[in-house]
Amino acid sequence: xxxxxxxxxxxxxxxxxxxAAGGMxxxxxxxxxxxxxxVGHFAVGKTTFVSTLSxxxxxxxxxxxxxxxxxxxxxxxxxxxxxxxxxxxFGRLTLSDRLVLYLFGTPGQGRFKRLWEDLSxxxxxxxxxxxxxxxxxxxxxxDLVERHGLPYAVAVNAFDGAxxxxxxxxxxxxxxxxxxxxxxxxxxxxxxxxxxxIALVDHLIATEREQS
Amino acid sequence: MMTPRNRRALVRPHVVTGGRAxxxxxxxxxxxLVTAAGDLPLTGxxxxxxxxxxxxxxxxxxxxEVAGHLQLPVSVTKVLxxxxxxxxxxxxxxxGPESRPEELELLxxxxxxxxxxx
Ligand SMILES: Nc1nc2c(ncn2[C@@H]2O[C@H](COP(=O)(O)OP(=O)(O)OP(=O)(O)O)[C@@H](O)[C@H]2O)c(=O)[nH]1
Ligand SMILES: [Mg+2]
Numbered sequence: 001x002x003x004x005x006x007x008x009x010x011x012x013x014x015x016x017x018x019x020a021a022g023g024m025x026x027x028x029x030x031x032x033x034x035x036x037x038x039v040g041h042f043a044v045g046k047t048t049f050v051s052t053l054s055x056x057x058x059x060x061x062x063x064x065x066x067x068x069x070x071x072x073x074x075x076x077x078x079x080x081x082x083x084x085x086x087x088x089x090f091g092r093l094t095l096s097d098r099l100v101l102y103l104f105g106t107p108g109q110g111r112f113k114r115l116w117e118d119l120s121x122x123x124x125x126x127x128x129x130x131x132x133x134x135x136x137x138x139x140x141x142x143d144l145v146e147r148h149g150l151p152y153a154v155a156v157n158a159f160d161g162a163x164x165x166x167x168x169x170x171x172x173x174x175x176x177x178x179x180x181x182x183x184x185x186x187x188x189x190x191x192x193x194x195x196x197x198i199a200l201v202d203h204l205i206a207t208e209r210e211q212s
Numbered sequence: 213m214m215t216p217r218n219r220r221a222l223v224r225p226h227v228v229t230g231g232r233a234x235x236x237x238x239x240x241x242x243x244x245l246v247t248a249a250g251d252l253p254l255t256g257x258x259x260x261x262x263x264x265x266x267x268x269x270x271x272x273x274x275x276x277e278v279a280g281h282l283q284l285p286v287s288v289t290k291v292l293x294x295x296x297x298x299x300x301x302x303x304x305x306x307x308g309p310e311s312r313p314e315e316l317e318l319l320x321x322x323x324x325x326x327x328x329x330x
Contacts, residue, residue: 025271095325
């Protein structure tokens with residue numbers, strides 16, 4: 001993995017190609033930013049999903065963590081093997097003149113506790129991407145999302161050749177609450193990915209209504 | 213494996229932040245929007261801080277975007293931004309209380325924005 005600090009270049013990256021909302025900067029009128037997490041196990045399509053919807057070229061940040069999951073920002077650290085780097089990709093979507101949405105592709109390792117706390121703080125909710133060829137790989141991440149109190153929807157990222165199960169079977173395998181939305185998407189397709197987020201936000205609205 | 217390049221990466225953030233662990237204020241979420249305030253001179257700022265201010269002169273970006281563009285860890289970026297708010301170089305662009313929609317309204321706005329993509 002490339003070092004986060006290896007680049008001495010001071011030139012900011014070029015604006016994302018085809019950015020419908022303009023260049024690399026957030027529109028002048030925008031006053032509010034919100035975030036959703038796109039979570040899932042290794043190679044489930046998180047980065048693809050974020051890239052498909054983002055109006056900027058997706059960016060990557062890397063955080064150095066201890067094995068225990070704390071970010072290395074406390075100066076005591078003599079570099080050693082107990083440190084590891086965790087990367088996350090994110091993209092941006094301008095939703096209106098005053099609102100931008102950030103999508104964070106979030107790694108599935110629960111041991112990065114502080115990172116998860118940072119990410120889930122203030123997040124509206126999470127979209128859990130799953131792959132029917134290895135549903136059991138999603139158990140850990142679903143536990144994580146629930147433990148952080150994030151409302152979520154589940155999207156089956158339909159890979160070519162992956163088995164198609166009836167919804168009921170997927171629900172049972174993942175032990176989904178009846179109210180939790182389950183949708184199918186193609187992370188490479190913009191409209192399909194947008195519909196998965198719409199299912200999530202519909203659910204967030206229903207949950208919010210119930211609570212108030 | 214510890215290549216020299218990795219070693220440098222592991223050491224450098226402490227130097228970059230002037231040896232401090234935590235930001236002096238805790239106003240920064242990953243998606244907090246920041247922008248350069250006015251045209252304060254960059255004299256006396258560390259190279260990393262200069263890069264941040266220069267980047268932010270172009271317009272508003274989230275904390276995560278600043279970190280991503282400058283290839284700095286988020287934790288380090290927060291410390292530097294916090295200093296730059298203290299020194300008057302950077303401001304956060306936040307909605308005033310009067311224009312902060314209720315949660316339900318906010319979610320509806322998100323939903324409308326997403327539907328417009330279809
Ligand atoms: N057929 C098909 N392939 C996909 C789909 N989504 C992603 N892929 C491919 O699957 C691979 C993994 O996708 P990524 O987006 O990198 O997955 P990720 O979750 O970000 O992976 P990590 O960050 O490594 O955990 C890539 O080669 C994608 O092109 C999909 O919906 N259908
Ligand atoms: Mg990825």
